[in-house]
Amino acid sequence: MATLRLNGIRKRYPNGITALHDIDLDVVDGELIVVVGPSGCGKSTLLRTLAGLEAISDGELTINGRRVNELEPAERDIAMVFQNYALYPHMSVAGNMGYALKNRGMPKDEIRRRVAATAELLGLSELLERRPRQLSGGQRQRVAMGRAIVREPQVFLFDEPLSNLDAKLRVQMRLEIRRLQKRLGVTSVYVTHDQVEAMTLADRLVVMNAGRVEQCGTPMALYEQPATLFVASFLGSPAMNFLPVTVHRDGVVLPNGTQLALALPVAMPEGRVTNLGVRPEHLVEAASRPDTAAVLDVTVEMLEPLGADMLAYTRLSGLEEWLVVRLDGAHAAHEGQRLSLTFSLADCHVFDADGRRVSMTEGAAAKAQACQ
């Protein structure tokens, strides 16, 4: 059982690349933190510095209040599941799982008992004598999990453990990891670039971008109150729509000159360019909201029926990007059709020119941003 504290962690590689800039994060006991971000943003680097595989250039890392910067990986009592699983090819499944226990000098009987118990938990009992190359991808993934679990470590680290599996297995293993982590109650840091995986697994989510933490909080808090344009565009599928607007006396003006009578609750100087973000599910047909003053006239260019929903990729004149709308699955829309859309002020997100959220209700954004 452990708490993990990252205090201004910085990582500079010998070639001069700074992969992590002042990362601050507190992980409480038993929590599952998911770190998500685009490729190359420093997720693996973060995990490797936690594990002790990379030296920390600056800042302090503590586990249960004890500084561990200088400790070897072996001394940190951390288990890691690698993206390629890193199973020892010359050892059986039982050998792989028992390796760490053997290194600790545990008696053979005790090792066998613990390996058997963990194998039972993961449904690996039949496979204990096999070599890794005789296993399927999903089974290998399980063995990699088992190797971490059997040690009963203070902290689990997962580096994209599901990215080599097919879609169905990924969903299944995702649920299993969630169930196991809650059952074992081991503090975990889980890295992924899949935002669906991130949203479904996380107790708290950390969104990273270019070596920095953009925002951290519960998945829903980040979804509902994204602190930056980056977070807003990264979470949610399909992504949030952004309308570049200019602040006007009685509302805002779209690039094509259409005026929307939106009374932004915060005072913004006239002429200021901002980004208005609206999620696809928050765009509705204007007919259903007779009282609205903000109407967008769009043309449907493409439809994607998903069963329960239908995604409409629509064109708003003067806007380069598509405006994506989530319609009801039974909607009778066809390509080329004109639609009038609207949204409520409560559902839109305002970002200033440098991508920061403009707070609509005092305090909300500040709360979402606190990582410690």
Place this chain on the structure above:
Amino acid sequence: MSAPFQRHRLTPWILMAPQLGIVLVFFFWPALQAIEQAFYVEDAFGLSREFAGFANFQAVLSDKAYYQALGTTLIFSLAVALGAMSIALLLAVMADRVIRGARIYRTLLVWPYAVAPAVAGVLWLFLFDPTLGLISGLLGNIGIGWDHKLNGVQALALVIMASVWKQMSYNFVFFLAALQALPKSLLEAAAIDRAGPWRRFWTITFPLLSPTAFFLLVMNSVYAFFETFGTIDTVTSGGPGGATTTLVYKVYQDGFVGQDMGASAAQSVLLMALVGGLTWFQFRYLERKVQY
């Protein structure tokens, strides 16, 4: 019947013909001649010969010098193979960790392989020359009298050193390549699994190198048996008192120096059988242990 890409029946044979020709002319033909020769007794001038059955083999197998050469060969081969492989492994492990100047370091370590066996022999001969040698001089200063021309043990040690030095580079290249092909994440996983550097080497790196080590064991055995002839010839010529006469060297001595073709041929047939048997044993019993 056969897949379209296998339809060219003739082309592979044409492409292999030069190599097959060389093997036939320079290996199978002389080998067959040697086997034939082993069953004949020839007069001193090679003018006439007479079928002798197993007489040549009987003569060889009842000769004490033959057993001495067999013993010398076993000690020599074991020492050369183990010495060349373990030193090469040590150097490869260290070279694998070098980051700065790694290429220079590796190039220097590969050089001995480009040196001809006789030249390597002469090099070591100079270093250990009883009167002029650099190393023998140093040894003399610390009270060890070195004279491989009189001392059989020292002579054997010297040819072993020269042969190890020569073969080490070959092994080094293979070990280094194998080390660099090991997935780094395995060693990282082991480090997280509480294995220290020493334990990581013996439980992860070494077992994963075993296919390479097995291949090198076969190659080094063959090298030690056959290809060290040049080194032995230049350094000690099989002496003193037969202390460095290996089986191959004895084949040469009896056949080309002693002009006893029958005995020489019988010995080479026995030697072929011995190396063939050894290689078969290595594949049969060791190879299974190194697969994973």
